[in-house]
Amino acid sequence: MSVRFRLILLISAVVHAGLLYLVLTRQLDFLFSDASHRMGPASDFFALYNAGKHWAVGDGVYGHGPGFGFRHHPIMAMSVFAWLSALKPYTAYYVWVALTELTLLVAAILLRKLIADDLHFTVTIAIAVFFSPLYLEIFMGNASALAGCLLLFAYFLYVRSRSTAAFLAFVASCLIKPVGIILLPVIALKGHFKPALLAVVILIGLCVPYFIQHGADLDNLILLDATDHKSTAGFLVHAGNQGLCALLMRIGAALGDTPLASLKSVNQLPQWYAPLVYAWPVLLGGLVLWVTWLHRRSLGIEMMVFLSISAYLLGYKDVWEHSYSILIGALPLVYLSGKIDRRILLAGTLLLALPTGLAFYDVHIDSPGIHDPDWYWNGGTSIVHHATKPLGMLFLFASAMFKLRWNRPSSTGEA
Secondary structure, eight states, X not given: OOHHHHHHHHHHHHHHHHHHHHHHXXXXXXXXXXXXXXXXXXXXXXXXXXXXXXXXXXXXSSSOOSTTOOOSOHHHXXXXXXXXXXXXXXXXXXXXXXXXXXXXXXXXXXXXXHOOOHHHHHHHHHHHHTOHHHHHHHHHTOSHHHHHHHHHHHHHHHHTTOHHHHHHHHHHHHHHSGGGGGHHHHHHHTTOHHHHHHHHHHHHHTTHHHHHHOGGGGGGSGGGOOSSTTOOTTOSSOTTBOSHHHHHHHHHHHXXXXXXXGOOOGGGSOTTTHHHHHHHHHHHHHHHHXXXXXXXXXXXHXXXXXXXXXXXXXXXXXXXXXGGGGHHHHXXXXXXXXXXXXXXXXXXXXXXXXXXXXXXXXXXXXXXXXXXXXXXXXXXXXXXXXXXHHHHHHHHHHHHHHHTTTSOOOTTOOO
């Protein structure tokens, strides 16, 4: 390892520590809507912490605040967050931050084992260091980055032929944040039907003890809470929601001249437009499954993970700006694979890594209670804001699809 390379790593660590300090001390709030216009640091973590607190005293874990409340697998509230709830709230939060940082460090070490070339490794580290959703993720105290790192661990163990450990890392990722569940269909299509089925059995089985006691909470499980009938007016689309579905709904609201402050259901959009919003996630999921099936013999694990996570980020209704931190493991793997031209990959990643333009058009709100800045922007500003992250994600997804050439692989198995 050259002196120059060691220096680059040291600078990267210092820059990351500096940015982490700035975000935790609220000096970068102006870059993020969720930091400027929500409940402050740890607001997502406190929903997890609160669920553990309720479980510790014998209550159900769903339906409590703050924010959207607990929306994860119940076993996490019954174990990790119940243990953390024994600590004071902010002590538990900083333990969670430390756990996230430790996981990121392990991910960097594993990436180094996968990437021997100094330049390529430096690029992947730079992506992580300057990836703004990661810092908002840590500020909010969510679990997307942890889940993404665990998927990276699973990949590393899989390519090292440690299948059982890889399987356990994958299941752990699904438990801590259910996004990994979207990989199950493509894992089955890839030929790993038995592990996929076993994962389903384990994930459901671990739910059983909780729902035997709290059967009424079944509807609150995140995978069953896919409609918008519970949305509060004004928060179906809001400044922190940076998914493509939010952009589509924002455009629909503009077409129907519906104020965002009163929007709580897709059915309020123009009658001809609403079916398009409902159909989009289904069509996107079908496309990923179809492409996976066509290229099942040649599609690498890294591309399979990337396409599935892309489908989640482009198709789910609630994709916060910090949700993109789940790519912290997938993007380096795609870069390493070379399956997408690296210049194109870096261009799309730059759009995801940079903050939105909030600092240039944010509004100061004096009204009591929670008021979203999106309610006060004109239609053009709002649409530009909601297009920031989805355009980067859509660009990368389209590049991956173009690389796969939309046609059945040749008889040699080449994509």
